[in-house]
Amino acid sequence: GRPRGMEFIMTRHESAAASMADAYCRVTGRVGVCCGTVGPGALNLAAGVAAAHNDGIPMVVITPQVHSNRCYPFKGSQQQLDQLGFFKPITKWNALVHCWERIPEMVQWAFRVATTGRPGPVHLDICVDTLFQVKEEEGVKLPNPERYRPLNPPAGDEGALEGAVELLVKAERPLIHAGGGVLRSGAWEEVRELAEYLQAPVTTSVSSRGVLPEDHPLLLLPKGAGAIYAESTADVVLCVGCTMAELEYWGKPPLWGDPAAQKFIQVDIDPEIIGLNREVDVAVVGDARLVLRKILEKVKEVTGPSPERITNTQYRQAEKDALAFVEEAARSDAKPIHPARLVREAVEFFGREAIVAVDGGNMGLWAVNGVRVYRPRSFLWSTDMGMLGTGLPFALGAKLAYPDRPVYVLHGDGAFMLNNHELETAVRYNLPVVDIIGNDRAWGMIKGAQHTAFGDRYIGVDFGDTRYDEMARAMGAFGVRVEDPADIRPALEEAVGSGKPAVIDAVIDCQVNLEPPLFQTYLEVALMDCDLSGCNP
Known part of the structure; x- marks a missing residue:
């Protein structure tokens, strides 16, 4: 045929x-x-x-x-x-x-x-x-x-490029903030070279994780204490391929510096994005990769490489101090399982080459804080829409693209149930992804918000105790329930060894899951300008 x-x-x-x-x-x-x-x-x-x-x-x-x-x-x-x-x-x-x-x-x-x-x-x-x-x-x-279509995107106006370079070389505390446009352009090497030349710390949007390996000395984890410290105190920010939307707090203080004191350079392929949420001092319309190449060339023409900045050490220490409680939680032997321990076991098991799809509400926040990303285009999350149920389909799309790389999902039971039927798709096409469910038997983020506002009064948030491992086996996948943290690693080994799509139904502590890292920050942003005087904690 x-x-x-x-x-x-x-x-x-x-x-x-x-x-x-x-x-x-x-x-x-x-x-x-x-x-x-x-x-x-x-x-x-x-x-x-x-x-x-x-x-x-x-x-x-x-x-x-x-x-x-x-x-x-x-x-x-x-x-x-x-x-x-x-x-x-x-x-x-x-x-x-x-x-x-x-x-x-x-x-x-x-x-x-x-x-x-x-x-x-x-x-x-x-x-x-x-x-x-x-x-x-x-x-x-x-x-x-x-x-029939242009394959050579714009590389920025020369005058704007000169203005950006002038600000960067004079900066005492420069910062590079990399958004999703950096990944779409393939500009991660340009970000690294410019950051190392200027000794400028790099922060990223959540969607652009992996621009630099997250153990690079200049990379600060998104929304962490080190990143917020750097973003709020930098005297010059080079923002590349980022809309500066809600998850970036619209570029406003106190998470960012006062526009009167903090110079802001914005690079974007779309002129409608520039200045959308934060006023800019220099606007560069162009492709992230081409613009960064030109900026680096021009910087090298006027100055030598910068020595290491003492502020970078301060940022890293702030990040380390703030993560101390997560590090402690990740070693917890408590039962039910601490969500941080579940995430840490997965990260250490799958290693640096893995692609991870994060999904869900509070379990998603534990994952965002616990996952480490070492390669570009290896972290998947529906960032701006915050859509639940993308975890398993995201993993399947990634596995189709890279069948030889490990691909796993971290999400809650609520998010899993929105597309659990795609396990059959995974079985049918032999796509052996590992789906790790933090099972708290609830809509965790909604329950956490209700807990903050109304104490222990809940409505419409609790589930029954469904056996997702048995559901997986019924569809021809591997499935196992885990209730003891000591059994997480053996379950991961067994799941991968099965050669099948796999579900690990991990029973997590539902009380601990009510308030993951950054939960209160996200809640404050979501409820900004709302009158909460009628709440009764």
Whole structure:
């Protein structure tokens, strides 16, 4: 028969398909593609597409539409829906395709828009009668990408580059803050070289972890005490590929310096992002990798390498002091299992080459604080959307891209249940990821928020004691329940040794899980400007 070309991966739910395409793009840098069926199936894609849109992940989303002479406006067709209108706010661009001749053109335009400027998802809605038209391939022209979309992004205005260099070489406490645009551009080596030359500490957004190995002496862990100390006291900040949104506290004091005293250089491929949340002193519109190369060249022309700065030692000490309680918790032998111990066991077992997908609320915060990332594009989390249920689909997308690398998930039982059916997908395609569940039998983050506001009065947050290990075995995967921290490592060894997709159902301390690291900080930001006087702790 005819060659099929690309491999088609069938999921059990369209939302998972979108998240798998998202993760494939995050770990490879290549555009992800997903599709769903008409009407309800298209709606099911939406959550995953919206998460990719918020994080700037290029994706081509394809949906079928009812017959071209019966589609929106309403004609009473079964499963008829204004899919263009529905996807419009969560994509960069979308279009309805009425005739087969335009499919190549529309696909080319879709990839062009998805990858140009700030990346993001695009959507093609194709009428079903168009899909069933049979035509000869000879009449279809398929030009190379360089013939229909720009492959050389802008590298920054010379005047702006000079202004950035002038501030950086004069700075006493420079800081480089690297966002997701650094990973999308592949600019991690440029960040390292510039940081080492200037002896500037590097902080990252949560989504861009792995820009530098997290044991590099200049890297400060995101949202940690060392990072906040550096971000609030730097006299010059070079912000690269970051929107400075809510998780960055919009670039405002007290987590960042006073704009009157702290100079801010912002580099972004999208001019609409610059100055969006924090006023800038120098704006550089361009690709992160190309701009950083130019800045480094110009810095070297006017100054030699900086000696180590005493402030860097102070930042690292602040980070170490603040993490002392997490380090102690990670050695806990308590039963039920301490979430920090569960995370530490996984990190040490899987090692530096692993890809980790973090998902969920409070268990996700324990993971964010306990995980260490050593390679770019190896940490997966739905950052800006905060979407639950992405963990397992993210892991499957990553495993499809890198079958020889270890891939594991860290999340809570609530998040696991939102896409647990994709274990069958993992079994069917022989994708041996390890799914580690911190089982507190609750919506941990919501319960923690209720605990903060109302003491021990809870509503709508507690689950029954479900055996997720048995569920995994029923789908053909490996499954084991762990209740003693001494059994975590043997369970991990057995899971990997099985050669199957695996679930480790670890029973964690539900009281400890009510307040993970940074929980109160996130809660304060989320409830900012809310009147809490009616709460009764």
